[in-house]
Amino acid sequence: MVARxxxxxxxxxxxxxxxxxxxxxxxxxxxPGVMLPSETALxxxxxxxxxxxxxxLMELERNGIVERRQGRGTVVATTTAETDHxxxxxxxxxxxxxxxxxxxxxxVTRRRASAAERTAFDGLGQVHAIDRIRSIDxxxxxxxxxxxxxxxxxxxxGHAPLPNALYAFYQHTYGIAIxxxxxxxxxxxxxxxxxxxxxxxxxxxxxxxxxxxxxxxxRTVELRRSRYVTDDLAYAVTLS
Numbered sequence: 001m002v003a004r005x006x007x008x009x010x011x012x013x014x015x016x017x018x019x020x021x022x023x024x025x026x027x028x029x030x031x032p033g034v035m036l037p038s039e040t041a042l043x044x045x046x047x048x049x050x051x052x053x054x055x056x057l058m059e060l061e062r063n064g065i066v067e068r069r070q071g072r073g074t075v076v077a078t079t080t081a082e083t084d085h086x087x088x089x090x091x092x093x094x095x096x097x098x099x100x101x102x103x104x105x106x107x108v109t110r111r112r113a114s115a116a117e118r119t120a121f122d123g124l125g126q127v128h129a130i131d132r133i134r135s136i137d138x139x140x141x142x143x144x145x146x147x148x149x150x151x152x153x154x155x156x157x158g159h160a161p162l163p164n165a166l167y168a169f170y171q172h173t174y175g176i177a178i179x180x181x182x183x184x185x186x187x188x189x190x191x192x193x194x195x196x197x198x199x200x201x202x203x204x205x206x207x208x209x210x211x212x213x214x215x216x217x218x219r220t221v222e223l224r225r226s227r228y229v230t231d232d233l234a235y236a237v238t239l240s
Contacts, residue, residue: 013052014055014056015056016046016048017052017053017055017056018056018059018060021060021065022060022216025065025177026215026216028175030076031076031175032076032078032172032177034075034076035072035074036057036074036075038073039053039054039057042056060074061074064077064179065077065179077177078171079168079177079178089101091142091228091233091234091235092233092235092236094233099136099233101135101136101142101164102134102135102136103133103134103161104132104134105132106130106133106160107129107130107131108128108130108131108156108160109128109129109131109157110126110129110150111126111129112126113125113126113127113149117223120220121221121223124151124152126151127147127148127150128147128148128149128150128153128157129145129147130145130147130148130162130166131145132144133197136233139199139229140197140198140199141198141199141200141228141229141230141233142198142227142228142229143197143198143227143228144224144225144226145224145226146166146223147223148170148222148223152176152221153170153176159173167213170222176221177215178213178215178222179214179215180213180214181211181212181214182212182214183210183212184209184210185207185208186207186210187206187208188205188206188208189202189203189204189206190202190203190204190206190229194206194227198227198229200229206227206228207228207230208225208226208228209226209228209235210224210225211224
């Protein structure tokens with residue numbers, strides 16, 4: 001039973017409903033695909049109006065945490081391979097069409113976290129390092145180097161080879177849903193290591209994207225550094 005809002009601090013009522021539902025999702029009480037109560041039932045359960053419950057659900061939907069399904073109601077959002085690719089893989093062809101990556105090679109190792117990783121992961125000391133080469137149109141033009149905390153992803157190496165869509169895998173296997181990704185882009189030159197792994201010569205320009213992937217509870221759960229050859233591709237971002 002969800003606590004009523006009568007004695008809650010003075011925040012907007014819809015925000016209390018939002019935070020309560022979010023906490024239940026983060027805790028695993030509400031799993032991906034689970035149906036939420038109707039607006040009327042939710043309002044009665046939390047001691048708020050139907051309109052307040054509706055506003056909370058609309059905000060949750062806007063943030064991609066729940067999905068409204070015609071004729072069924074509202075369910076906890078599920079990350080699929082398709083939504084993973086659409087939201088988090090940003091390379092596009094010149095005509096705007098998706099550039100679909102194929103996994104060429106992968107290594108998954110366990111190591112001590114770097115200083116930057118310990119800071120990002122709140123002091124957790126061990127990480128799984130996921131190094132991948134991916135191709136687009138049969139050219140090896142994507143190099144991804146990811147780190148995730150061992151404490152949050154126990155036994156990850158036992159799942160190798162990992163699925164192409166990691167964020168769908170994180171949610172389905174570990175119950176960790178990626179809410180957003182904060183990224184920084186910069187131009188770099190290909191190193192000798194890049195040249196050995198990718199179809200690029202040392203010294204050629206690349207785009208490097210550094211990403212902090214953040215889950216529903218606000219934790220950074222993955223650090224990723226990706227290098228892209230973008231001769232005839234673009235890194236597309238939509239701002240709103």
